[in-house]
Amino acid sequence: MRLSRAFQPMLKETPAEAQIVSHRLMLRAGLVRQTASGIYAWLPAGLRVLNNIARIVREEQDRIGAQEVLMPTLQSAELWKRSGRYDAYGPEMLRIRDRHERDLLYGPTNEEMITDLFGGAVKSYRELPQTLYHVQWKFRDEIRPRFGVMRGREFLMKDAYSFDSSYEGAVASYRRQMLAYLRSFQRMGVRAVPMVADTGPIGGDLSHEFLILAPTGESGVFYDASLEEQDWLAQSVDLDDEASLEAFFGRVTGSYAATDEMHDATKWETVPAERRREGRGIEVGHIFYFGTKYTESMGISVSGADGAPFFPQMGSYGVGISRLVGAIIEASHDDAGIIWPEQVAPWRAAILNLKPGDQATDAICETLYASAPDALVYDDRADRAGVKFNDADLMGHPLQLIVGPRGAAAGRVEVKRRATGERSEMSLDEALALIASGT
Structure with a gap:
């Protein structure tokens, strides 16, 4: 691109509304422009970064055998009523009624839709496991959108969903996603630490969030330095061997890592003093296992080996692609501007x-x-x-x-x-x- 012909509207002064480094630099460098509260247009250079991040995420999802689909942004309210989440989700959900008086919503997440799509196609245990993902815009009506793309109302997200015939299979799918996430973040040139997390409104009993280490992060973090030293791209893991996946998962979860909310002072004392690290982190990904929460509530079953129906086990795996743009800048900048890691830079x-x-x-x-x-x-x-x-x-x-x-x-x-x-x-x-x- 010749800069004399580029649509690259850079600013000399920092807009007053920009409160954090990434927001200031994204506006000044001409990556985005705000069009409404918490909603941004991505300009050519910013879109190139967004696409580079999405490409890395896609490649690592494909590497573990996940298959890409594309689900619509608008969803039928009936799906969410079947799962019981329509009324429970709260005011963050943007509810819409079309000209035929049908209730719709702008999707904040896709557990219901993917479960319904799965149920309409998969009928037998022989068709399992399945992992489907898409990269799509989401909307959550934040009461106070702020910090630019870090906490906007509209955002680009990769969400994946696994379906397995057993708990053991579901855990193996979860571990594959853990590996894919660690490899994705390493390829992006940032340090992201996986931490045990609360499952929140999605539910379930196995959950990790991934935090990029940055001084301006919203969460305090405590972690074992051994997590920084791992080369996840070099990890030799057999994706089809449960023992290999278990060994990998043990290496990750065997090292202490927690946010303020989940911090255990007693366990922290067991980490050798020279390996203890404290800092701040920005959440950029979250993975969940939640069993039959959605297949059972929505009545989605498949036939087992004995002919009896059963509800498949599920997990969901999200990463904030647009949020990552801001998080990477928060982790990699100086007084002069952005310092892009090479893999995500708009131009090399x-x-x-x-x-x-x-x-x-x-x-x-x-x-x-x-x-x-x-x-x-x-x-x-x-x-x-x-x-x-x-x-x-x-x-x-x-x-x-x-x-x-x-x-x-x-x-x-x-x-x-x-x-x-x-x-x-x-x-x-x-x-x-x-x-x-x-x-």
Whole structure:
């Protein structure tokens, strides 16, 4: 993308309504714009980040055998009345009546709909297990939406739902999701710690929430440092072997981790002092096992091996994709702006042309840009160099490829790494190789 042609409305001043770092930087960098209370339009750069996060989540869901579907945003109230949650959910649910006087709702979650879809198609234990997921917009009418996309009313979420014939199978599905989540967050370049959680209004008796560690997090956290040291991508786990999944799960849950609400001071004392960590965290994901809560309440059964009907065991697994954009910024920024981890950055590198119109400078910039136009943003604007440097830092591109007349005359490119501030000079061929390497 050539920045001179981009729809990239950056702000010099911080809007008064922005109370936290991620909200301020997302507005200033032109990632989003508010259209109503707690509702945001995603502009091109912000949408690229959103799509990158969703892509990673999808790939890790597919890796564990989950299958993607797409459910509508509007749901029939009858489904929620069957489960008993329609009246119990409260004022956060946006209720709607259409022209035919039918009661609808804008989905805050999808347990009822997926259970109904499952029940209409699966009739035998031979068709189990099944795990279905989708990436869809949700709406919860927060009484005080604030902090930008961190606590908005409309948000993008990945929610998955597992159906199993036994408790043991349901726990295995839960453990696969635990692994998928840890791998997803590691690929996004953030530290997310799984913590035992209250099941809340969804119900059930097995639940973990995932918190990204950030100084501005809304929850106090206590955790064993061993959880930070694990390389989840390198974990050798046989997804079809319950013993392998159990061993993995034991490694995760065997290390202490808790929010303020669930903190156990006695257990905390058993963690070696040198491994105790305290901080703040932002919840970005939540997984639940809740057995037959929905299949039984909605009358969804399948036939067993003996021909007798039974209610499948279920779990649900949510991750806030739009919330993650804000959480990553809260965890990765400095006074100059965003510091994007490479996997989620809108563009991998920015080319800064310090003197548009200079023949040698333009030629090197065009050669760099032509090598990977989808991964690069080219600042070809006529602005001063200082403006380009400031905007590149604000936008948080992992690499800045800086080309000025003096360097161009020698065939040299200056490279700045946003995360460390490290600068180095290299030849055009070396810069092209750096772009191609993806590192």
